[in-house]
Amino acid sequence: MRWELSAEQQEFQSVLRDWLARRCPSSRVRAWLDSGDPAEFEQDFAAEGWSAVGSPEALGGQGGDLIELALVAEELGRCAAPSSAWLGSVLAVPVLASTPDVAKELLADNVTTVPVVSCDGPPAGHALVESGHGITGSVRAVLGADRATRLLVPVRNSGFVLVDTESAGVVVRRRQPTDRSRSVADVELAAVQGTAVDAEVGVLADMASRAAVLISADALGVAERLLAMTVEYSLQRKQFGVPIGSFQAVKHAAAEMLVTVEAARSIVYMAAASVQAGHPEAALRAAAAKAQVTARVSALADTALTLHGAIGYTWEHDLQLYFKRAKLTERLFGSPSTWNERIATELALVP
């Protein structure tokens, strides 16, 4: 068995990493977060063609699949990029398989389109109802909704409806998560009109698995960054006349972080490949990734903070960006226990 990224994928990853290092350094990330407006980043990212990676060419993408998307998510996590619009959009793409024109507008023309599912739990359910007058209902905490031009609304018993955020009856209320690199909004619809989109049964279940994989990949990127920062700091900071990294307890804690990173990488890419291939255990593996990786990375962030001492507790230090991102990631689209519960229901256990 040989398990590694292809040469092409590795090349892609390193080009993207370099690009992000230049275009998305923490000074700019902080500016976007402070102003609450990451449009500059979103446009730059799309203009460079990155957002089309990992989606089929027939839908306006550049080809590649969930593995490439995971690579993107990992890199975005590594620099705490304001990536909610991107993540919302790539989750919407598979729903638009039957409407390539809409998908093309999304991928090629940067018309941000996000599914109206709550990120409080795994994507599921059709909470909104369509009556003669249009769609009515509300959904809490929709990832990237405040960044979107179009909303892809799941409607009870009738697939999805594509709605313009400018349409009458649409209210999008921005919320401010502690992790300011994510944007989330509540969506309220009152007799809203839109265009029906045919989607296959199971598209939401698939969306759940894809979200789980991509969030976990984001966590992996965050973890790698935290590890790198921590090792660097432990070599630079001196106490008792020596770098703190020479203390064994510090070394061992960093080594444990590395174990988390390596385990996370194996889990994430295994899950990505499984979901992409429609493996019979794809949903289980995606759930395992979401539950295991995000929980461990959240703990890793605690260790990173501990090893930085008081400096990590300051606003000035970049650690806070990644720390908060790791903490939200753990809960985004459902906590580890929610996903563990999904795994448990799939296993032959006592009910």
Added chain:
Amino acid sequence: MDFDLTDDQHTIRKAVAELAGKFDDQYWMAKDRDHEFPTEFYDALASGGWLGITTPEEYGGHGFGITEASILIEEVAKSGGGMNAASAIHLSIFGMHPVIVHGSDELKQRTLPRIVNGDLHVCFGVTEPGAGLDTTRITTFAKRDGDHYVVNGRKVWISKAMESEKVLLLTRTTKFEDAAKKTDGLTLFLTDLDRDHVDIRPIPKMGRNAVSSNELFIDDLRIPVEDRVGEEGQGFRYILDGLNPERMLVAAEALGLGRVALDRAVRYGNEREVFGRPIGMNQGLQFPLADSLARLDAAELVLRKATWLYDNGKPCAREANTAKYLCADAGFQAADRALQTHGGMGYSEEYNVARYFREARLLKIAPLSQEMVLNYLGSHVLGLPRSY
């Protein structure tokens, strides 16, 4: 608040440590290896008068409280005798409590002085194959026949039965299904383990091998009414009375075991040199041992509080359970870390820590599992719904 031990308690601690210290590692290693009861140790404690530490003075004992008893048993475990030493005397120290509180004067006169002088060995027969933690489910049945009871049934895990003349035996005199309450209809006896009617078979087990634990097959054992403890049908309540102090003693044993394991780990950490320096210089080894010290100290405080509450006649169930839980946990963790500190040598019998490790593991299971402590704290202390 006063954290000092009394003069008596100091004296007890010192004297027991001295006496138990006469039995060295070699002694316990051999007893454990040969599955041989530590008679010399038991006799030494008996002739020193220690077995009667809690027995009332009128029956030849000293009438001390559970605080003193726990100090005694902790020192015994800590001497390196571990659970082999503790189990050899455990029942003499406090096991007669139901008899002292509820037994007839005649029964007490007949048995307690012999417990104190060490002549009478007893074991405690509660657990059955079909009833572990769920004690009221026992089925060993005592049927009244004139001035006798006739007992049939099976017990399991009965420690020291091989070596015991008598058993404190819990039976049913009303079947579970016929009892008004499930805690009704159980009757306690202190009676002879008549080998003609009780087949005793030791269970091969992981550790604490100087003291046997046995299966008992009881076949028409005739027990005179005089051997009944208290009233018929009240046995479960009598046992319950003794549960909190029992937990404290077990906690003290776990604590002593943790302490000796930690001592050995520290000694080895200072002595053993690898990569040109003592291994204890590595934070990877030093920190877990320091952590164990902190946990043992914290667990000890809860234990001291629990025994103080009990001796002062105050409610103590919460503290007794917590002490058992924390001491068992800290004790096992210390033993585990001691073993790790010794590396490959930890796995050999030569350094004793493997023995402590096996023994410490027991205290997370018996006489009460950690899970049952959490059940108690969860439902009785926190007020959450009972989960089982």
